[in-house]
Each structure stands twice: as structure tokens, then as C-alpha cells.
Amino acid sequence: MSSEVEYDCIVIGAGVQGSFTAYQLAKRNKKTLLLEQFVLPHTRGSSHGQTRIIRKAYEQDFYTQMMDECYKLWSQLEREAGVTLYRQTGLLVMGPEHSDSYLLYKNTMERNNVPMVILTPENFSQHIPNVILAEGDGALVDINAGVLYADRALKTVQGQFQKLGGVIRDKEKVTDITPGPVVTVSTSAGVYRAKSLVITAGPWANKLLAHIGLQLPLEVQKINVCYWEEKVPGTYDMKKRFPCFLLTEGEESDRHIYGLPSNEYPGLVKICYHIGSETDPDHRDKQTDRSDIGILQRFVARCFPGLIPEPAVVESCMYTLTPDSHFVLDCHPAYSNIVFGAGFSGHGFKFGPIIGKLLCELSLGEVPSYDLSPFRIRRFQGNTKSAL
Numbered sequence: 425m426s427s428e429v430e431y432d433c434i435v436i437g438a439g440v441q442g443s444f445t446a447y448q449l450a451k452r453n454k455k456t457l458l459l460e461q462f463v464l465p466h467t468r469g470s471s472h473g474q475t476r477i478i479r480k481a482y483e484q485d486f487y488t489q490m491m492d493e494c495y496k497l498w499s500q501l502e503r504e505a506g507v508t509l510y511r512q513t514g515l516l517v518m519g520p521e522h523s524d525s526y527l528l529y530k531n532t533m534e535r536n537n538v539p540m541v542i543l544t545p546e547n548f549s550q551h552i553p554n555v556i557l558a559e560g561d562g563a564l565v566d567i568n569a570g571v572l573y574a575d576r577a578l579k580t581v582q583g584q585f586q587k588l589g590g591v592i593r594d595k596e597k598v599t600d601i602t603p604g605p606v607v608t609v610s611t612s613a614g615v616y617r618a619k620s621l622v623i624t625a626g627p628w629a630n631k632l633l634a635h636i637g638l639q640l641p642l643e644v645q646k647i648n649v650c651y652w653e654e655k656v657p658g659t660y661d662m663k664k665r666f667p668c669f670l671l672t673e674g675e676e677s678d679r680h681i682y683g684l685p686s687n688e689y690p691g692l693v694k695i696c697y698h699i700g701s702e703t704d705p706d707h708r709d710k711q712t713d714r715s716d717i718g719i720l721q722r723f724v725a726r727c728f729p730g731l732i733p734e735p736a737v738v739e740s741c742m743y744t745l746t747p748d749s750h751f752v753l754d755c756h757p758a759y760s761n762i763v764f765g766a767g768f769s770g771h772g773f774k775f776g777p778i779i780g781k782l783l784c785e786l787s788l789g790e791v792p793s794y795d796l797s798p799f800r801i802r803r804f805q806g807n808t809k810s811a812l
């Protein structure tokens with residue numbers, strides 16, 4: 425079936441970034457088509473699952489500063505749609521008190537006046553019972569951080585997009601892209617044209633970019649999403665405002681750990697390792713490496729005495745990592761009407777509303793609202809393969 429309609433913009437990929445981009449375009453009265461290879465909703469990419477962390481605690485000013493507006497955009501969407509998408513729990517940041525990473529978090533938050541509480545080893549257990557702070561670790565709480573209801577957020581933003589007249593076509597895999605002043609996009613079911621194109625294909629980014637002669641230095645990893653059972657139900661519950669937590673980066677392998685309070689599966693706390701194993705997104709389930717689970721078991725046994733140190737549920741999700749873990753937001757070097765957002769490196773969900781706004785601005789040829797230099801492809805220098 426071929427369509428004669430010419431769109432202002434086509435967005436490829438209905439994960440969190442593509443859905444927010446499409447929504448922003450529709451808000452700007454642009455005739456927009458959102459294409460998705462799978463039947464929605466699906467669990468094969470990076471945006472599925474019930475919960476994600478939202479926080480201002482970052483090592484870099486630019487992320488902390490973008491989150492100012494981003495919190496406002498999340499609550500604007502909540503009001504517009506009449507749904508709850510965010511719940512405040514706080515985020516506990518723990519790391520060796522004098523390490524570079526821990527100090528970067530602390531200093532960035534102080535510099536940007538992010539509301540926080542610093543916990544001493546003496547008062548830690550009073551505020552955070554049932555967690556053991558490692559010897560020599562500092563601890564602080566980003567007070568306004570919390571949980572985003574991820575699946576609900578995706579459904580909401582896609583619904584708002586459709587209410588604004590946007591068109592979603594799922595179960596349509598993009599198979600070819602022909603650049604030009606009007607871009608032609610072929611799918612498994614049709615051919616579409618638009619003045620501009622946005623590619624937000626998550627782990628499939630390089631497969632899509634290959635059609636337009638571009639390859640980015642991205643690594644796709646499968647993450648084992650582990651849930652751990654409470655010995656006494658309710659000990660680490662979101663309703664009791666048990667916080668999300670993360671360990672700051674460090675040399676030791678057991679530092680790349682984070683968690684969210686029990687919520688989606690009653691009595692189960694989500695605690696995961698922030699490093700996965702390389703995978704091909706079309707063959708995700710062939711990757712069966714579980715070496716991270718041993719690291720998590722030792723951590724849970726040591727620091728979370730109220731949990732059974734054996735995962736009760738293990739699910740899968742994918743990260744798309746850049747070499748510096750910063751996002752890619754840019755225009756194609758040769759075709760300025762093709763823009764892309766990729767490499768969200770396991771921390772992009774909370775930024776969805778801002779990413780949507782920025783990709784919308786880029787696709788309309790406008791000056792972006794934020795300095796995009798940390799996100800441009802020129803930072804990869806020799807790493808970007810262009811066949812042009």
C-alpha cells in the first residue's frame with residue numbers, strides 16, 4: 425500500500441525519544457508520521473518496563489541544567505493527559521567519599537543548587553534503614569529525584585500525539601531511506617515522503633543510519649534487569665518512600681550498581697548492573713551472559729540485608745552506548761533535513777521531553793534551545809564512518 429500524503433516530518437522508532445519528538449512536532453502543527461517496526465506496546469527495545477529513575481544528580485552541569493526544564497515538561501504532560509507519571513522518592517548516591525566521581529556528583533549538585541541532604545555514616549541508618557553503607561563511602565540524597573512510570577509515559581505521550589492529529593503506524597519496519605529535499609521512506613508496508621526525517625531507532629540506530637551512509641561508534645548491550653525478593657514485604661517499598669539509589673563510578677567492578685524501590689512486582693526490588701554484554705538487537709536473546717548476577721548477589725548480600733540474595737525475576741533491556749556515554753543529537757552532515765537521536769547510553773529516559781523538543785527544533789532547522797556541542801557527532805572525529 426503506497427501513500428500519496430506528504431508529511432512535514434517522519435519519525436522512525438516509537439521508543440521514548442521518537443514518541444516525544446513526534447509529540448513535539450504535532451504540537452507545532454506539523455503533519456507527522458511515527459513509524460514503528462513492532463506492534464505497540466512492545467518489550468524488544470530500550471523503553472519498556474514500568475519504572476525509570478529521574479534525577480538531577482549528575483556529574484556534568486549540562487545534564488543537571490537540562491533537567492530543570494525537563495521536570496516541568498514531565499509535569500506539563502501529566503496535567504495535559506490527567507495521569508501520574510512521576511513519583512518522588514529521592515535518589516541515594518553512594519561512593520568513596522574522596523573519589524573523583526562522588527565529588528563530581530556532590531559539586532555539580534551544590535553548584536546548581538539541587539536540593540540535597542548529605543548523610544554521615546553516623547546518621548545514615550536512621551534515614552536509610554536496612555542498607556549498609558560501605559566503609560569509606562559518602563552518601564547524599566537528591567531529594568526531588570524519583571521514579572517515572574515508563575510504560576505509562578510512553579502510552580501517554582503516544583496518545584497525546586494522536587490526539588493532536590499525529591499518525592502512528594506500528595508493525596511497519598523501515599527498509600530504505602532515500603535522502604533529498606523531500607525524503608522517501610520505504611517500509612514493509614508502504615512508501616512515505618516528508619520534508620524532514622528524524623531517526624530515533626535506539627539499538628537499531630546504525631542499521632538505519634547505514635541507509636544514509638553513516639555509522640556511529642555505538643555499542644549495543646543487553647542488560648539483565650534483576651528483581652530481588654524482600655525477606656519482609658514492604659521493607660524497601662516505594663510507598664514508604666524508600667529511595668532509588670546508585671553507586672558512583674569507580675575502578676572496582678562492583679560499583680556499577682543501581683536500584684529502584686519495590687513497586688511493579690510487589691515485594692521485589694529492582695537492582696541491576698550498569699554494564700551488560702554486547703548484543704545484536706535482532707538476536708538479543710542469544711546473549712545469555714549472566715556474569716553480572718554474581719556481582720549483584722555479593723552486593724545484595726553485603727549491603728541489602730533485607731533481601732534474599734538470589735534474583736527472583738530476570739528481564740532484558742538494551743543500552744546503546746557511545747564511547748563517552750553522552751547522547752548523540754545531530755543533523756546528517758550532508759542532508760540537513762535528516763536528524764537523529766541515538767546512543768542514550770542507559771540514562772536517556774528521563775530526558776525524553778527535552779530530547780523530543782531538541783530533535784523537533786533540529787528537524788525544523790531552528791537554533792536548538794541548548795548547547796548541543798557535547799552531543800554532536802564531530803566529537804567522535806575518526807570514529808564516524810561516512811560512506812559519502
Ligand SMILES: Cc1cc2nc3c(=O)[nH]c(=O)nc-3n(C[C@H](O)[C@H](O)[C@H](O)COP(=O)(O)OP(=O)(O)OC[C@H]3O[C@@H](n4cnc5c(N)ncnc54)[C@H](O)[C@@H]3O)c2cc1C
Nearest residue numbers: 437439440441461469470471477598626741768772773774
Ligand atoms: C535496564 C535499563 C534501565 C534504564 N534505566 C534508566 C533510568 O533509570 N533512567 C533513565 O533516564 N533512563 C534509563 N534507561 C535508559 C532509557 O530507557 C533509554 O535511554 C531510552 O529508553 C532509549 O529510548 P530510544 O527511544 O532511544 O530507544 P528504543 O526505546 O529502543 O526505541 C527505538 C524504537 O525504534 C524502533 N525501530 C528500530 N528500527 C526500526 C525500523 N527499521 N523501523 C521501524 N522502527 C524501528 C524500535 O523497535 C524501537 O521501538 C535504562 C535503560 C535500560 C535498558
Ligand SMILES: O=C(O)[C@@H]1CCCCN1
Nearest residue numbers: 477670682698770771772
Ligand atoms: O538513568 C539513570 O538514572 C539510571 C542510573 C543508573 C543506571 C541506569 N540509568
